[in-house]
Amino acid sequence: MPTILAYVETRAGAVRKVGLEAVAAARATADAAGGGEVHALVVGAPGVGAAAGALGEDGADAVLVLEHPAFERYNPEATSAVVADRLTRGGYRLGLLGSSAQGRDLAPRVAGVLGVPVVTDVTALRLEGEDVVVTHPIDTGKVIATLVVRGTPALVALRPGAVAAGPAPRQPRVETIAAVGDPAATRVVTTELTLGTSTRLDLGDAPVIVSGGRGLRSAENFRLVEELAGAFGNAAVGATRAVTDEGWRPHSEQIGQTGRLVSPDLYVAVGISGAIQHLAGMRTSRTIVAINKDKDAPIFKVADYGIVGDVFEVVPALTAAVRAARSAS
Amino acid sequence: MKIAVCIKRVPVQEGRFAIAPSGTAIDEAGLKYDVNDFDLWAVEAALRLKEKAGQGEVVIVSLGPDAVQEQIRKALSMGADRGLQLRASAVPPDPFVVATALADALRGGGYDLILFGRVAVDDAFGATGAIAAHLLGLPCVTGISTLEIANGRGRARRELEGAQEVMEFPLPAVLTIDEGLNKERLPSLKGIMAAKKKPLEVRAATLAEPRVTVRRLELPAERAAGRIVGQGAAAVPELVRLLQTEAKVL
Numbered sequence: 001m002p003t004i005l006a007y008v009e010t011r012a013g014a015v016r017k018v019g020l021e022a023v024a025a026a027r028a029t030a031d032a033a034g035g036g037e038v039h040a041l042v043v044g045a046p047g048v049g050a051a052a053g054a055l056g057e058d059g060a061d062a063v064l065v066l067e068h069p070a071f072e073r074y075n076p077e078a079t080s081a082v083v084a085d086r087l088t089r090g091g092y093r094l095g096l097l098g099s100s101a102q103g104r105d106l107a108p109r110v111a112g113v114l115g116v117p118v119v120t121d122v123t124a125l126r127l128e129g130e131d132v133v134v135t136h137p138i139d140t141g142k143v144i145a146t147l148v149v150r151g152t153p154a155l156v157a158l159r160p161g162a163v164a165a166g167p168a169p170r171q172p173r174v175e176t177i178a179a180v181g182d183p184a185a186t187r188v189v190t191t192e193l194t195l196g197t198s199t200r201l202d203l204g205d206a207p208v209i210v211s212g213g214r215g216l217r218s219a220e221n222f223r224l225v226e227e228l229a230g231a232f233g234n235a236a237v238g239a240t241r242a243v244t245d246e247g248w249r250p251h252s253e254q255i256g257q258t259g260r261l262v263s264p265d266l267y268v269a270v271g272i273s274g275a276i277q278h279l280a281g282m283r284t285s286r287t288i289v290a291i292n293k294d295k296d297a298p299i300f301k302v303a304d305y306g307i308v309g310d311v312f313e314v315v316p317a318l319t320a321a322v323r324a325a326r327s328a329s
Numbered sequence: 330m331k332i333a334v335c336i337k338r339v340p341v342q343e344g345r346f347a348i349a350p351s352g353t354a355i356d357e358a359g360l361k362y363d364v365n366d367f368d369l370w371a372v373e374a375a376l377r378l379k380e381k382a383g384q385g386e387v388v389i390v391s392l393g394p395d396a397v398q399e400q401i402r403k404a405l406s407m408g409a410d411r412g413l414q415l416r417a418s419a420v421p422p423d424p425f426v427v428a429t430a431l432a433d434a435l436r437g438g439g440y441d442l443i444l445f446g447r448v449a450v451d452d453a454f455g456a457t458g459a460i461a462a463h464l465l466g467l468p469c470v471t472g473i474s475t476l477e478i479a480n481g482r483g484r485a486r487r488e489l490e491g492a493q494e495v496m497e498f499p500l501p502a503v504l505t506i507d508e509g510l511n512k513e514r515l516p517s518l519k520g521i522m523a524a525k526k527k528p529l530e531v532r533a534a535t536l537a538e539p540r541v542t543v544r545r546l547e548l549p550a551e552r553a554a555g556r557i558v559g560q561g562a563a564a565v566p567e568l569v570r571l572l573q574t575e576a577k578v579l
Contacts, residue, residue, distance in 0.1 A: 011492065074494060077468075101489040105471045108424065108456035112463025117425055117540040120454050133544065138453050142346040143355065146545040147422065160490075187468035191484075192495040202491035208578070232579075251474065251509040252488050257342060257450055258366055258508045260490075266578040276343045283552070287576040289568065295557070302552050304576065305568055309561035317562035321569045325579055 001036035002093035002127055004029060005153070007083055008042045008055065009102050011074075012195060015042070015051045017160070017205055018098025020058050024165035025125070025158055026096045027059025031168070033127040036093075037061040040172070041086055043079055045072035052174045059168035064175050070183035073190040074102055078183035080109035085180045087114060092153045094132060099157035100204070107157040117149050120157040121261075132156060140257045140280030160204045161263050196252075203255065206236035208266045211255055211282070213240040215271020215292060215311055219248035224315045225270055231322040238262070240278045256281035271311045274299030291315060330385035332375040332442045334409070335431055335458070336368035337420070338393055338400045339451040346548065353543045364400045367446025369513040371506040372404045375444055376514070378478060386410045388438075392430055392534050393420050406516035406524035415534035422452060423539035428460035430534045436465060442483075445505045447472045455505070462503035470496045474509040 006026040008019035023040045030036040040060035042048055049065035056063075066082055083106065087095050095110065097103035099121045111118035124135040132149040134156060149156070196202070203209060210232070212225040222237075229235035239249040241256050255262055257280040267285035272278060274290070274297055282288070283302055290303035291314050300306045307314050340346070340360040347356040364372075372389070379385040389404040391397040392415040401412035415434055420427060435443055443465070448455030455471070462469030473485035484497050488507060516524070558564045558571065572579040 011489070076470075076496075101472060101487060104455050105459065105487075108428075108459035109463060109469070111425060111456065112428075112460045115425075117423060118454075118456050118460070119424075119541055120456055136453070137549070138546075139340060139346055139355070139451050140342045140453075141549065142342070143348070144547045144549050145422075145543055146547075148542050148544050150540045150542075188470060188496055188498045190494050190496050192493075194493045194495075196491040204490045252491070252493075254508070266572070266576070280342065287572070287578050288552075288555070289572070300555065300557065302555070304552075304555040305571055306555060306557045307559060307561070307564045307568060308557055309564070313562050314565065317565040318568065321565050322579065325569055325573060 002030055002033050003037045003039065003091060004094045004096060005087055005090060005092045006038060006040050006060070007095065007097040007103070007106065008040050009098050009100060010042065010044045010048055012193065013044060013048055016098070016100070018100045018103065021160065021163060022096045022098050022158060023055055023058040023060050025163040026094070027168045028163070028165040029094065029125060029127060039064055039090065041083065042066070043071050043082055045069055049174070053172065056172040057167065057169045059170065060172045061170060062175060063172045064177045066177050066179060068179050068183050073193045075183060075186060075190065076105055076109060077186040077188055078179065080106055080113055081180040083110045084113035086177070087153045093127065095153050095155045097155070097157045099159050103157045107155050111155050114153070116153055116155060117151040118155040119147060119149055121159050122156050123159050123162040125156055140276065141283060159261065201234065201236045203236045203238055203253070203260050203262050206234060207264055208232045208235035208268070209238050209255070209262055209264045210235050210268045210270065211238035211240070211272060212243060212270045213272030214242045222248060224311065228268065228270070228315055228319045228322065231319045231326070233326060240272055240275070269299050269303065270315055272299050273297045274302065291318070330379055330382040330442070331440050332378060332385065332444060333388045333390055333435055333438060333440045334368070334371050334375045334404065334444045335390045336372065336400055336404055337365045337391065337446070337449045338362050338397045339365045339449055342450055348546050348548065352545055355546065362396065362399070364403055365446050365449045367448060367506055367508065370508065370510055371444040371446050372407055372409060373511045373513040374476060374506055375442070376408045377511065378442070388413060390415065390431065390434060392417055392427060394418055398529060401529055402524050403516065405527045406520040407514055408520060411527055412529040414529065414531045416531055417534040417536055421536060421539040422543055423541035424454045424456035425460055426537050426539050428457045429464060430536055431457065432461045432464035433535060434532065435461070441500050443467070443503045445503070447505045447507045458503055458505040465503065467501055467503050468498045469503040470498055471505040472507040473504055474507045476504070476510060
């Protein structure tokens, strides 16, 4: 029975959703292979271990906690040394991480230390004898690859939100582990962490995304997108590459091939024509709504529901209707 | 300032993708190829650093069949000094194997910086740079959107999900470049002419047995055809009704 190590990503001392997803995916993968232990690894500044017990909710049998001041911010070299060391000592079949900015950085570093194979942005996985079989979208999601990863341990980074798993609560045992070497003596040091000032949800966590394109014509007109997002109450704001290139919105809000890949429950595309670059980042959304004045815009080919019309007329009406619907429910 | 930039030849993503009869490869017919976007930004970053330093050398490295010479020449036409092709019949789908071959070619080259794009848009792993850095024993920062170099040290910002972090590191180092650092220059006619005469060395790549292999490629299921709910603001009530009763997202 396989033992799987899940890396629990934290930021500013708090566990991130991708960290819980790694634990849940490890649980589901182990159970599908006939059972086996899931160990969750939490690395952070003193106090981070307070989150340990709750990881049982996601299916961890054991939580390994390493607290050290040098892990207050993401410490890539020392963290990769710790993860590699645990994977070696624990006889793990698999190391799972989230394919976030942190996980995509960490996974190849650990692979380098251990000399084992690594795959990132994985949307499904299972163990198959000596192999790990993973699903991985390539070519901006236009092709879906089934890959065979041979090696023990193998490192797999999971696309945020892609691997759904049911609850499998248990009471985990909590163990304290030691750092490898001096975690403060690293070449690369994270000197600043700036948390977003927006009170809005992050694109990766929001159930609803309202996104704007060139059809809005100016930075000021993004107010319409902001207001519609506000009406939903659980929405994040996104933008196309054309918009971030114009400087109307920050690059961090760009959804697409070279930006963020998102799959919310609802994606509302406002004044977006639907260039491949953009579709690559959002086509896996559960429900897509498009509002565009051009009835031939490619966005309508992927949209479940479309309104052909002027965004400056349709969006305020939709904002009012969503607000009314939510206050009625 | 001596800088290596590792670039990849990738299909232009706007093309129509089809699966070859083998079921394990892309049908290349009809696809156009270009330098991976992120790698162009890495080339641009290298050129700007060299220009700022007033001297130095920018070396373009690419692994693959002879077709990659087209992409190396493009980078040379932007202003890079020389190229190195690591000849292989194909780029294996295992980032560790690619990183090992690149690290072998870069080792001992005396580079102050080795740059990669953050991710190749075809394979979509974004792992090669960090693995190569480890194999070379060099510090590494991935996915950077700003970069300052002074007195043998660097400072770079990384975009996170809803946050940013700044990392500091000593040179030599390996960096992978995200969108937002710069916009690549277009090759000038003079640059294109000059690139034809710039040195392009070809060496055979040493590729280990891949441990990541393709079992199957498929085209994704098409989304079910959607519908136009209506025209203008008059269609809003019906849209809201559908979101509530059919999609159940409101």
